[in-house]
Amino acid sequence: MNDAPDTEPAWPDYLVRPQPDDPKLSTAVTGVDHTGAAVSTRVVHEKPLTLYLNAQEIVTMMTIGDHPEELAIGYLLNQGMLKANDSVTGVDVDEELGVVVVRTPEQTNFESKLKKRTQTSGCAQGTAFGDLMEVIEGVKLPKAEARTSWLYALTHKINTTPSLYLEAGAIHGCVLCKQDRPLIYMEDVGRHNAIDKIAGYMFRHEIRPDDKIFYTTGRLTSEMVIKTVRMGIPVLVSRSGFTAWGVELARQAGLTLIGRARGKRFIALSGAERIVFDQDLGFVEDESARHRRKGAGGDD
Amino acid sequence: MNDAPDTEPAWPDYLVRPQPDDPKLSTAVTGVDHTGAAVSTRVVHEKPLTLYLNAQEIVTMMTIGDHPEELAIGYLLNQGMLKANDSVTGVDVDEELGVVVVRTPEQTNFESKLKKRTQTSGCAQGTAFGDLMEVIEGVKLPKAEARTSWLYALTHKINTTPSLYLEAGAIHGCVLCKQDRPLIYMEDVGRHNAIDKIAGYMFRHEIRPDDKIFYTTGRLTSEMVIKTVRMGIPVLVSRSGFTAWGVELARQAGLTLIGRARGKRFIALSGAERIVFDQDLGFVEDESARHRRKGAGGDD
Numbered sequence: 225m226n227d228a229p230d231t232e233p234a235w236p237d238y239l240v241r242p243q244p245d246d247p248k249l250s251t252a253v254t255g256v257d258h259t260g261a262a263v264s265t266r267v268v269h270e271k272p273l274t275l276y277l278n279a280q281e282i283v284t285m286m287t288i289g290d291h292p293e294e295l296a297i298g299y300l301l302n303q304g305m306l307k308a309n310d311s312v313t314g315v316d317v318d319e320e321l322g323v324v325v326v327r328t329p330e331q332t333n334f335e336s337k338l339k340k341r342t343q344t345s346g347c348a349q350g351t352a353f354g355d356l357m358e359v360i361e362g363v364k365l366p367k368a369e370a371r372t373s374w375l376y377a378l379t380h381k382i383n384t385t386p387s388l389y390l391e392a393g394a395i396h397g398c399v400l401c402k403q404d405r406p407l408i409y410m411e412d413v414g415r416h417n418a419i420d421k422i423a424g425y426m427f428r429h430e431i432r433p434d435d436k437i438f439y440t441t442g443r444l445t446s447e448m449v450i451k452t453v454r455m456g457i458p459v460l461v462s463r464s465g466f467t468a469w470g471v472e473l474a475r476q477a478g479l480t481l482i483g484r485a486r487g488k489r490f491i492a493l494s495g496a497e498r499i500v501f502d503q504d505l506g507f508v509e510d511e512s513a514r515h516r517r518k519g520a521g522g523d524d
Numbered sequence: 525m526n527d528a529p530d531t532e533p534a535w536p537d538y539l540v541r542p543q544p545d546d547p548k549l550s551t552a553v554t555g556v557d558h559t560g561a562a563v564s565t566r567v568v569h570e571k572p573l574t575l576y577l578n579a580q581e582i583v584t585m586m587t588i589g590d591h592p593e594e595l596a597i598g599y600l601l602n603q604g605m606l607k608a609n610d611s612v613t614g615v616d617v618d619e620e621l622g623v624v625v626v627r628t629p630e631q632t633n634f635e636s637k638l639k640k641r642t643q644t645s646g647c648a649q650g651t652a653f654g655d656l657m658e659v660i661e662g663v664k665l666p667k668a669e670a671r672t673s674w675l676y677a678l679t680h681k682i683n684t685t686p687s688l689y690l691e692a693g694a695i696h697g698c699v700l701c702k703q704d705r706p707l708i709y710m711e712d713v714g715r716h717n718a719i720d721k722i723a724g725y726m727f728r729h730e731i732r733p734d735d736k737i738f739y740t741t742g743r744l745t746s747e748m749v750i751k752t753v754r755m756g757i758p759v760l761v762s763r764s765g766f767t768a769w770g771v772e773l774a775r776q777a778g779l780t781l782i783g784r785a786r787g788k789r790f791i792a793l794s795g796a797e798r799i800v801f802d803q804d805l806g807f808v809e810d811e812s813a814r815h816r817r818k819g820a821g822g823d824d
Contacts, residue, residue: 250768251768253766253768253771253793254793255791255792255793255794255796256791256792256796256799257789257790257791257792258672258788258789258790258791258805259801259805260799260801263791265766265791265793267765267766267767267768267770267771267793268767268768269767269768269769270745270746270767270768270769270770271769286745286746286747372558392765393764393765393784394743394744394745394764394765394766394767413743413745413767443694443713444694445570445586445694445713446570446586447586464693464694465567465692465693465694466553466565466567466694467567467568467569467570467694467713468550468551468553468567468568468569468570469569469570469571470567470570471553471567484693488558489557489558490557490558491555491556491557491558491563491565492555492556492557493553493554493555493565493567494555496555496556499556499560501559501560505558505559
């Protein structure tokens with residue numbers, strides 16, 4: 225644990241950060257390497273977690289298992305099943321059964337709609353998918369700045385923060401940032417879980433989105449764009465690449481979309497007007513081998 | 525297109541390989557780079573494709589859109605909604621509507637079960653998930669060899685094959701191989717689509733699984749292990765990392781699970797008895813920068 229570091233760490237500002245030493249999140253396993261020699265290595269856990277909204281079963285997610293309350297609420301918010309002004313009266317987690325129940329004072333709109341729909345088709349996922357597109361239309365993301373000096377400071381701090389990724393690989397990270405400070409760093413097997421956990425945390429702690437920058441290790445797909453827009457965050461940054469629809473939706477929504485951010489390089493394919501090129505590039509190092517994400521997983 | 529190469533290519537054996545020049549699969553977009561200069565880059569398409577099994581809506585998938593018939597059949601097989609000995613009387617694709625319909629002579633077992641279940645819960649996904657575990661229990665994967673000389677030859681051939689990954693990034697690849705020969709190389713935004721396309725192709729072309737090696741760029745999660753086992757393939761190889769449950773299921777099923785395969789290195793965490801260490805490591809190069817997957821996506 226890093227509770228009492230000897231020297232001041234590079235990550236003093238986190239509200240939430242990875243706990244790579246938590247024995248529930250990863251485990252040591254033995255095998256052989258390419259020479260046939262015995263080796264021991266750490267691998268992350270993934271467990272099914274079934275989410276209920278009141279009495280309605282919604283989905284079974286595969287997750288590393290930390291922050292189940294935030295994951296549950298964030299999933300419902302990012303799917304539009306729960307609205308930002310809905311109130312949540314309780315979240316019950318049964319770790320043994322792998323169940324999380326989110327309770328609202330009354331049946332939600334989503335539940336009523338679903339009840340009608342299941343009589344014809346039967347899949348909660350389909351319902352949610354159709355509604356996702358509504359988010360993009362008519363959205364107005366706030367004016368904001370994304371200074372290149374912040375971006376380089378952020379990626380350096382994030383890459384050097386102790387994490388399950390550095391410990392065991394095969395995992396994604398998402399980080400909510402303000403200016404040059406990473407605030408909430410969540411990890412999970414799927415990048416969608418990591419972003420949902422941050423959405424859930426923001427909801428529970430009333431964190432404002434309009435002055436934030438969202439960083440992800442994962443690709444900039446339509447779903448990541450839709451979730452970021454739904455969360456009201458104006459800037460999305462990734463070390464990974466783009467899909468065409470992700471770019472198109474970002475442009476429709478006016479989201480600043482920055483990808484392939486490695487070392488001093490990046491490409492912005494939407495909302496470049498928010499970028500302030502204030503960093504002298506002579507002082508930025510190219511990505512060192514030490515901090516290159518090996519894609520030993522996680523670079524999806 | 526590579527139909528008439530001047531010199532003999534390193535990939536003469538493919539039954540199916542990526543078509544990076546297909547204009548339907550990627551598109552050029554413009555943006556700015558880290559210096560503020562205008563740039564043009566290629567990005568892959570992703571489109572929703574809604575799958576029906578006869579009259580039953582099953583799921584909406586995000587896909588690059590090639591091989592929709594194979595994707596549809598493979599999805600149903602790998603979810604256990606279609607059995608290996610079911611017959612398929614037709615697959616209709618409507619590209620404009622983004623719909624694919626798989627037809628069987630009679631209503632499948634899955635449809636009858638689903639009809640009962642939707643009256644109580646309403647989600648096809650949940651049903652399928654519960655059944656996935658049954659696959660692992662009592663499975664008997666065939667004896668087979670995975671020679672290290674084959675593994676090094678395979679990764680070299682796959683990494684140098686023209687692909688959407690090399691063209692645009694942000695995509696996964698899965699390859700069905702026999703000994704040192706890659707046979708079927710499918711790509712898609714999600715690794716699960718790529719493996720499903722291969723399952724669908726194997727079903728339609730009666731390709732035997734017991735002497736094959738399955739290669740994926742994606743992580744070795746429980747779902748990838750379950751799908752490989754369901755397909756009857758005894759060896760699963762990835763350049764990415766492992767999850768704990770993926771390892772546990774592979775051990776239960778007796779699947780050979782090889783991960784973090786980069787340059788001359790790899791780690792096997794299950795089924796190492798199938799590995800024959802026949803390669804003189806002095807003749808294997810470490811992964812060159814040229815063929816390192818940048819994780820510019822795709823390295824999930």
